[in-house]
Amino acid sequence: MTVKPQGTPVWADAMFPDTEAAKNFYGAVLGWTFREMPSGQGGYAQAYADGKAVAAVVPPMPGLEGTSRWCLYLASSDAAATADEVRRHGGRVLLEPTQADDLGSLCLASDPDGVVFGVWQAGAHEGFEATKEQPGAFCWAEVFTRDPATADAFFPAVFGYTSQQMEDPDVDFRVYNVEGEPVLGRMKMTDDFPPEVPPYVNVYFSVSGCDEAVARATGLGAVLRYGPVDSPFGRYASLTDPQGADFSILDVTLLTGGAPELTDLP
Secondary structure, X not given: OOOOOOOOEEEEEEEOOOXXXXXXXXXXXXXXEEEEOOHHHOOOEEEEEOOEEEEEEEOOOOOOOOOOOEEEEEEOOOHHHHHHHHHHOOOEEEEEEEXXXXXXXXXXXXXXXXXXXXXEEEOOOOOOOOOOOOOOOEEEEEEEEOOHHHHHHHHHHHHOOEEEEEOOOOOOEEEEXXXXXXXXXXXXXXXXXXXXXXXXXXXXXXXXXXXXXXXXXXXXXXXXXXXXXXXXXXXXXXXXXOOOOEEEEEEOOOOOOOOOOEXXXX
């Protein structure tokens, strides 16, 4: 078994009241196929891109019904110990560490500002199988928060990240690194976000042709929130799916401009 370093994004799933509609939507937009996990996993349907596991959709757990949203899981060698660290640094544990058969152990948590994320201690299920360049694969994620100072203290303390700040007077953006490699971004939410929008983790999935993927998504009832726009990291857009889950798409083959300057932080 390959154990990912602490804090590395290793999985993403989303709870949907209508999982069949979610499968139809993401299948059409991202080319995913699905396979139902064993019945003991409560309707958990794993998504595949070209035969490689990339994400999952699942019905809401009892007590967690509400707006659909994507959840990013961060690697841990000991989910219970990570849950203790979450509490020690002012976060909340929303679902206590739970064994998922032989697949692994998980918990759900939030930072002190309410950014929800998952923790995954791998067993038989090691996480993402597809590389970020493969269409349909997870390729990036960002913590969107109105309290960047809290996020910048919490996530490195819990997961051991080192940090770099983007040198841009118009954007408050930070990169969290594991073993010198960027794994997660942190973006300050501006007044462009309605006050009722809570802080969240925005997940990005790779596509081949951003504009075409946007057209497929909006044609199926998604709302385009931003873009498509070019960037040094690829052409991307942000959307809300028909059941209310926010996500972004990124064509990593279309790079425009030079990479932004990043300053190492202590």
